[in-house]
Amino acid sequence: GNGGMPPSGCTVVAGLAGPVNLAAAPGNAQIYATGFTNYSSVAGFGSLVTLNRDAGSGLLSAAACASDDGSDGRDGATGKCTIVPGLRDASSVVVASDGSLVFTGAPAGIVSAFSRNTTSGALTALGCLQAAPPAGGACGAARVFVGVSSLAVSPDAKDLYAAATG
Numbered sequence: 001g002n003g004g005m006p007p008s009g010c011t012v013v014a015g016l017a018g019p020v021n022l023a024a025a026p027g028n029a030q031i032y033a034t035g036f037t038n039y040s041s042v043a044g045f046g047s048l049v050t051l052n053r054d055a056g057s058g059l060l061s062a063a064a065c066a067s068d069d070g071s072d073g074r075d076g077a078t079g080k081c082t083i084v085p086g087l088r089d090a091s092s093v094v095v096a097s098d099g100s101l102v103f104t105g106a107p108a109g110i111v112s113a114f115s116r117n118t119t120s121g122a123l124t125a126l127g128c129l130q131a132a133p134p135a136g137g138a139c140g141a142a143r144v145f146v147g148v149s150s151l152a153v154s155p156d157a158k159d160l161y162a163a164a165t166g
Contacts, residue, residue: 014080015047015065017073020091026099028053030121031060034090034104035073045073046090047081048104048114050121063121085138086112086128092150096157103160105148110139111162 019035031051047067051060065072065081068088072080092105095116102114102123109131114123129142145164152161 011062013049013051013062013065014072015049015067017045017047019049021093023093023095023102024053025095025116025121026097026118029055030063032093032095032102032123034087034093036089036091036106045069045071046087046104046106047073048084048087048090048093048102048112048123050123052121064123066123066125084112084125086110086125086130092148094151094153094160096153097155098157101153101157103151103153105151105162107147107149107165109144109146109148111142111144111148111151111160112139113160 016035019033021034023032031053033049036046050064052063053060066084067081070079070081070083089106089108090104095102099118100116102116104112110128112128113126115126116123128139129144130139131144131146133139133141145162147164148162149165150163
C-alpha cells in the first residue's frame with residue numbers, strides 16, 4: 001500500500017484515508033463521507049468528513065472532519081479532526097430527506113446522530129448508541145444491530161432503519 005496517501009495529483013483531505021460511503025445533502029451542496037482505515041497504527045479509526053460542492057463546477061472542497069480519536073487516520077495526524085465519540089469504524093452514512101439530520105453506522109453495532117445546519121451543512125453531534133458499549137464509554141447502550149452495513153431514514157425523519165450483515 002501507499003500508507004493511506006492518495007494517488008499522485010489528488011489532494012489529501014483529513015479523514016479520508018479510507019473512504020467507504022457517501023451521502024449527498026438535499027440540493028447537493030454538501031457530500032458526507034464515512035471512512036475507516038487499517039493503513040496506519042490508528043487501530044479502529046473512523047471518520048465523518050463534510051465536503052462542500054460547488055454548484056457550478058461540481059468541484060468538492062473539504063469543510064470539516066470528525067473522528068473517534070481526533071486523528072485523520074494517517075500516522076502522525078493526531079488533532080487534524082474534531083473528536084466525536086461513536087465514529088469508530090463508521091462505514092455507512094445517510095442524510096434525512098429534509099436535510100436536518102445525518103446518521104452514521106458501524107459494523108461494531110454503533111449508530112451516531114448529528115443535527116445538520118441546512119444552510120451551511122455544518123454538523124453537531126447529538127450522541128451515539130452501541131450494541132455493547134464498554135464501561136464508561138461515550139455511547140449509550142441500545143438494541144442496535146452488530147454488523148450495521150447500511151442505514152435509511154423515513155421520509156418524515158422520525159425513524160431510522162439499520163440493516164446488518166451476519
